[in-house]
Amino acid sequence: MPTKETLADLLSQKRPEDRLENKFSDFKKPLNHTEAEIEAHRCINCYDAPCTHACPTSIDIPKFIRRIASGDVTGAAGTILESNILGLSCAHACPTEVLCEGVCVLKTLSKTPIMIGRLQRYAVEQAYEKGTRFFHAGKPTGKHVALVGSGPASLSCAHELKRLGHDVTIFEKSSLPGGLNTQGIAPYKMKADVSLREIEHTASIGLTFEYEKELGKNLSLQELVDKYDAVFLGMGLGADNSPKIAGLDSPQIQARTHGVVDFISKLKTKTQKDMEWLQNCHTVIVVGGGNTALDACRELKALGVPRVILSYRRSMDEMPGYTHELLHARQEGVECFFNTLPVRIAMADQALKVTLGKTATAANGQVTFLPVSQAEEPETLHADIVLLATGQSTHEKILAGFPGLKFEKNRLVVNHETGQTGHLKIFAGGDLTNGGMEVVNAVAEGKKTAIGIHKAIEGELSNGAK
């Protein structure tokens, strides 16, 4: 069982040096010392600041920036991590444009918000480089909590529980910790090793990991409930959805069609040699309109794929993906086909022939195909591969039968104050309960749920999900 001492060694063995993700450079460049100091001095130090309100983990942003400005960079990192133990990955992965930086008062005053995300990255990186240790395990309570999944929700929850004195064991289905933080964040935002380095620091408080343990396969929820004082479910969402498209059942076509989450995970963990086949791709069609679809498009452009096409079944205004991400994608040359949906995929000359049907959004919000008379000739495109970014499945099948666990709208139902499910010993947070949000939301939910678990196992809480 890898412990904090061996985690680093283990991780370096498992990560080949020539990983494909090393070809990506940071979209948002890190700040050097001078840049950070100048930027920190720009902050006007709002009181009851909008940026802090907008942060799901309520980081005291004016405080940490003031500390950078005054030369106390370690203190700045402490302020960040006290609220958000995964402050480094959030600094990389947060859509700051729509969170803290989106409401920065300087954006109103002079159109240029403070680079909060980059300052946060600067502070935490500096502190981690110095090896500063911020947190210590609380006085042992003798209680033991099992956490399923090692993504941001579980890490945040486990760290907070350990601070409160509870032992924690995290069960991870793969051989790498971090969940989507390690394997799902676009590599131009954050590489896997940043996530792993952060986990090393986070785990130094005394987190225990067990790898290649998956619920429903070699891990039983009933056994966890029996053995531990509480169980936290933080395993996020399931495998990529596969929409119904004519032709998709052919093995030849399946080999050229990938789920986007699976694809990004490969980008981040496979070697350049493993992924050599990508170099021969001329055209890739990404199906979907969310942020993962946009991430994939931008990754493909960054890797030099000449033609990247985003096919989204609704209009641009209806896209769930962020406007700023769409803007960057278009600037990078991604072609957007709105109101289109693949209706048929066939093979033609060693490539895929994808037929896109024209769609419209009906008055009731449903997507409908336009009648042939109204539609132009269906668009037919040749593509080397198709990526499906049409959502992920849930773990409803393996969880829903368990007493007290209930799903609504693809989300596991919990009490939003405590994270407790209908089962008194089972708690949950992150994508599993919110349907798929940002890393920072998962961190916030993980921490809040740790308090809920603490109260429950210390006997202060008895009510389940409402």
Next chain:
Amino acid sequence: MNFAGIYSPNPFWLASAPPTNTGEQVERAFEAGWGGAVWKTIGRPIQNVTSRFGAIDFANKKLMGFNNIELISDRPTETNLREMVEVKKRYPKHALIASLMVETKEEWRELIKQVEDAGCDGIELNFGCPHGMCERGMGSAVGQEPNILEMITGWAKEYARIPVIVKLTPNITDITIPAEAARSSGADAVSLINTIKSIISVDVNSFAPTPTVNGKGTNGGYCGPAVKPIAMHMVGAIARKHGKNLPISGIGGVSTWKDAVEFMLLGAGTVQVCTAVMHYGYRIIDDLTHGMKAYMNEKGFTSVGDFIGKAVPNYTDWGSLDLTYALIADIHDESCIGCNLCVVACNDGGHQCLSLNPEYKADGHTRKAPILKEEECVGCNLCKLICPAPGAISMKQIPYEKHYHGRTYRHGVMEMSHELHQ
């Protein structure tokens, strides 16, 4: 323009300091547009130390305050005199002032004759330097002793045929006392302030004041934008007392045309600049003259005489301020950016009359403009001063309903004392 008998094409002079160390520099300054230059102080040869300067920054801005432990000119007097001749030959219409600092009467006589022969238009007596030279009984050591100041100024007036300006030190309690000593001994003008005795910073790693010379530091002379308010008070105090009878050359943190106008409104006939030039170079003179001209055009002034001293009648004692004048803050919701800085300032450092708005703007995270309890507002200005959003907070006058109607504190005191005596 004419300042105490010295002709100058404009009111902007370079103060006696490193920017006027050599003839080559002064010529470039005149070429750039400076109206006058007070040469780096000449006296007995000295040796300087390294390093010499220290600075205090404010946020991103360098040199909010500046200090030096440099002494007077370390060049041979003959070299300075020879270069003065050359400068005056090339720039006959510019004001060239010699700054002097020596000890004995004989030395003063000799040096005054030398600089007059070199063609200088005036002499500035350096009674201000607060470091190094004062330890040798010169500089601020003279400026702090009105009797000595009066005596030496008397010598200078005895020997000089050109106007004599006395440069005053701010390191005293009441600036009008040395100013009076200078005037009574016949000085043609005063210039102020010289630098303020200071320790600009302490190196927290080496535990020594800066600038540090081989592990030790000493107190230096403080100047730059941070000292302007102190200098303006002193200029204003002398102007109130002596009016136009004692011309003043204003010095202390002048960096922009507006700074210069403020000094002149308080009675300065010329201004002298050093730190801003040491920071940005002679080129700033363009902005100073252009800005002042634009201001004059806007106000309809045809010469600087139209506004020199214009604020002096409005500079009064606290006791003469109108107690019936009542202002309160006026918050303008449409310009508020929601930083709430005024709320924390008012609550912790003001009079607890601003509070957070419980309502948020459309973004859900930014509060609407703070709420003012008008009846609690004392009109102190704090919120307006710290507000970063132009136009979000102004001050408005309200009727003053209490019993001090139409009176000042002084009126009240006199009335009370009158009642007591009855």
